[in-house]
Amino acid sequence: MHQDHHRHQETSTKTTWARLVVVSVLVIFSYGISREAAYQWLSVQHHNEVQNKLLDYIGEVRRALRRFYHLPYLLTNHPDTLAIVKGEQHDPAAFQAKLTQLDKAANTEGWTLLSTSGDVLASSLIDERFSRPDRLAIVEQVLHQGEGVSLVNKTKGYGPLYYLSAPVFEGLNIAAIVVVQIDLSFLTEQPITSQDIILLQNRQQRFFLSSSSEYNADWLNAAQLNATQTPEHDKTQTVNRETRYLYDSTAISQWRLNATSFLGHTVELDDLKWSVSYLTPYKPIKGAASLFAWGVAAALLVVILLLIIGQQRRQKHRHQQRIQSLLQESQRRLKQMIDKTQVGLLLIDQQGALFDLNPMAKRLFGLPENNHHRIFAWELFDTGNPHATTLTLLKNLDKHNELAELNAIETMARRSDGSVFPALFSLTRFPWHDEQYYLATLIDISKRKKAEQSLQQMNQALTERVEERTQALQQAQAQLIETSKMAALGRMSSAITHELNQPLTGLRTLLTTNTLLAERGETEKVKANNQLVQKLIDRMTNMTSQLKTFAYSKPQHLHPVSLADALNETLRVYQAQLADIDVRVRMPHDTPLIEGEGQRLLQILGNLVSNACDAMANTAAPTLVFVVTPTERTVELTVSDNGCGASTDVLETMFEPFVTSKKIGDGLGLGLAITANNVRDINGQISVAPNAQNGLTFTLTFQSVIPGH
Structure with missing residues (x-):
């Protein structure tokens, strides 16, 4: 027993240490994950805030600089300026005083009139900061662009100066340049957070303005220069920039000024x-992320401890x-099921009296909530049919208790007010507390009965x-068929009449002429007329043969046919008609x-x-x-020409009989109709469509003969 107790203590100790290790790992893991998530x-x-702050600052800068843009142009057309440019007589002291007055009124750092060679013609303030290289740079840009330009200059130890210039024209040539010198230090006076830094760089990427006194423009330029020097150079001042990507692929720019990290965002004007560039320190972000991570870890630790304590308490009871x-x-669910069910439940004792009812049954029968009267179950059903199965069984439960089983019997139930309603009634034995009871279910089917009656009426209607x-529809179809037949007969009779009237007229004329010639004894002319009569008879025979062909029935049996042989034979037969036509076969x-019939295939191709x-x-x-394309089960033949083509309306009726675009006497319009019938008779398909050569392409699909079948 002592060994078992010792073993239990050892197992408990191991379990405790394992729990401590798991808890420690979870706390460390949650700290790392939550810290990184909060940091991200x-x-x-902060990245979005920096963007918004930078855009606001840029808007303020543009508004601040906009009020200076027009200043140089105040002197470009001034009479004194033009007099100096033209070398006319003027008062230098008065012009100097005017420049000084403009300088004070505009709150600028100096106004200067330069020649095209960079020499100073007049100025309100000249010092060593407006060096000759700067003047020459301004002159060169103005002469090159032919319009006003701007230039920013930063001298170490001094604030940045911004030069706005405008050309003075003499005719079409630039004769002089007006330059206004502006101190840009006021740009750092915009309201920003004390810890944030605003940096401005010129087009050479040299810093000329900084809102930080510690990291001013001179310090940043020196640090930037140190980053490009050899490793032996002094590295006490460094500026590093790198791009990082967050979980949502957002790219952020991280600045490091010496050992201080900043989140930066840069926009080029x-x-x-x-x-x-707008820089905000990273330290508050990292501090807030660490604080949040420690809070999450502590909360997780508390939750784990509470879970362990709760688990130990639950194990005891x-x-x-x-x-x-x-x-x-179980009791709650059973009561809910009985109370909430939409089926009436009745508990009946062996004598047939109601022992208990659920709320739905009380609502169905209209019984009060507290009913102290003894009610027999058969009293709740319609007594108009005393021989009903339900009524008979409920009245004699004590006699038929072994057979008291009903399942979904339709009956008429009675409410307390005397009204009746159709219902489905079921009854089954229900032993409870060592006594025999019966459980009856009742479902109101009034809506179903009404729906059945409505559905029956709707079905009948x-x-x-x-x-x-x-x-x-049958009458309309019969009328349509009759109309179609009459239309087809009309087209057929019209076509036959037009085709046969001309030969018949010729026959009448020739026979009359032969009678006269015979009376005169001109037998040679009679013979010649008889030959013409024979030709007209042959022509009429050809016309009627088309009608016979159109009436051919579908062949009883199909057999393998060579499409290549049929096409070669067709081209030989029509060799004379194709003499002047470029025929190509692929x-x-x-x-x-x-699968087909040789004669029908020849007639189709012909x-x-x-x-x-x-x-x-x-x-x-x-x-x-002619292009033949075999597939797995079919053979496709396309016949393309570059003839006159056909309109869309003609294409829709092209395969109908007695429809033709030829002149009267040139055909009955049965050729393509016979072709379509023949294609269908050999289980093929035919269609027609315009082609790119303005002609027509007929596409025929035949069933191929599979070897072994």
Whole structure:
């Protein structure tokens, strides 16, 4: 027993140490994760704040500088200025006093009139800071651009100066330059946070202005110069910039001035070629992130400790609480199910009296909440049919207790006010507390009955409407078929009449002429007329043969046919008509056989060739192209010409019989209709569409013969 106790203590100690290790790891891990997350989030927020502050500052700078832009132009057309430029007589002292007065009124640092060689013609203030190189730089830019320019200069130990210049024209040439000198120190007087720093750089990326007294422009230029020197150079002043990416891919610029880190954002002013940087210290961000991380770690530690304490307490009373909780939960759920169910529940004793009802049953029967009267179950149902199964069973429960089982029987229930309603009634045995009871369920089906009646009425009405519409559609279809037949007969009779009237008229004329010639004895002319009669008869025979072909029935059996042989034979037959046409055939050597009938395939190809020849009768360079493309189960043939083409309306009716664009006497319009019928008879498909050569392309698809089938 002592060994077991010792073993239990050892196991408990190991468990405790394991928990301590896990807790320590979780706390350290949560500290690192929360610190990094807080750092990232705060960096994003500060980055957005810095952007907004920088944009606000740039707006203030532009508004501050805008009031100086027009100053040089005050003297460009002044009479005294033009007199000095032209070398005319003037009063130098008066002009000098005017420049001084303008300097004081505009709050500037000096006004200067320069020659095109950089010499000073007049000035309100000349000192060593406006050096000749600066003057020459301004003159060079003005002469090069032909307009006013600006230049910023920073001399070590002095504040930055901003020069605005404007040319003075003599005719079309620049004769002199007006320069206004402005001290830019006022730009750092904009309201910013005491710890933030505003930096301005010129187009050469040299700092000329800083809002920090510690990291002023001279210090930054020296530090920037140190960063480009050899390792042996003094590195006590350093400026480093690097770009970092946050979790949301936001790029932030990190500045390091000596050992101090800043979050910076830089914007380049395109018009001034200045770079404006806004720096805010990183230390508050890191401090806030660390503080937040320590808070999260401490909260996690407290939560873990509370969980451990709670777990230890729960272990002492777990078994008893679990049983009690399960009993209470079971009772609560059972009561909720009984109270909330939408089905009426009745508990009936062996004598058929109601022992208990759920709230839904009381609502269905209209019974009061507190009912102290003894009610028998059969009293709640319609007694109008005394032989009903439900009523009979409930009245004799004591006699039929072994057979008291009903499932979803439709019956009529009675409310306390005497009204009845249809319901589904079920009954089953329900042993409870060692006694025999019966559990009855009741579902009100009034809405379902109403819905069934409505649905039955709707179905009947819908059936009647469908029958009416069906009769109307059948009548319309019959009328449409009759109309189509009459239209087809009309087109056919019209075409046949036009085609046969001309030969018949010729026959009548020739026979009359032969009678006269026979009376005169001119037998040679009679023979010649008989030959003409024979030609007209042959022509009429050809016309009627098309009608016979159009009436051919579908073949009973299809057999393999060579498309290549059929196409070669067709081209030989129509060799004379194709003599002046450029015929091109592209067909693979291994083209499979197709399902069809030889004579019908020849007629299909012949009709397409004949139709193409007629379409290209007036084409300068007629071309007929046959392209055969085999696929896995089909063989596709395209027949393309560059003839006269057809309109969209004609394409829609091109395969209908007795539809033709030819003149009367040139055909019945059955060629393409016969072709379409023949293609369908051999289980193929045909379509037509315009092509890029302004002609038509007929596409035919045949079923290929698969070897072994």
